[in-house]
Amino acid sequence: YDALGSRQLKDKDLEALRAAGGVASAFFGYSTWIQNFRLNFRNHRKIVVIDGRVGYIGGFNIAKEYIGKGPLGYWRDTHLRVVGEAVQALQSRFVVDLYASTDEDTSLL
Known part of the structure; x- marks a missing residue:
């Protein structure tokens, strides 16, 4: 995070x-x-990968302050469902980020 x-x-x-x-x-x-x-x-990446087959990327903000019109207009937090070969790229990015923040052995991921 x-x-x-x-x-x-x-x-x-x-x-x-x-x-x-x-x-x-x-x-x-x-x-x-x-x-x-x-x-x-x-x-500030928001990545979810499930079993290496399905990924989600984008905004996941679900708090009350993200609903409706705010000082700058209406807020829309969008995330995308990703399937196919692109999921491997998401998973690779996640593993690189995890290693950068923990120094954990990520070879099994």
Whole structure:
């Protein structure tokens, strides 16, 4: 997840995900941003790949503030369902990002 954009995220918010076997890792910790002034080197990708066959990419915002008209007009958060060979590209991007944020062995993914 985007460490800078998720500054208010607490470890307890991720407990259920991790208890179910999920992985959540900040893409460069918040302190890294401050120390290196790399505010533009962020990862805000939203990728879901299911069994290497179906992927979803794009916006997944479902909170109340994303419904209806806001100060800049109506908000539309769109995501796409991807099938076929393009799913491999999504999965590869996810694995590269996971390795960059965790240094975990991703060879089995």
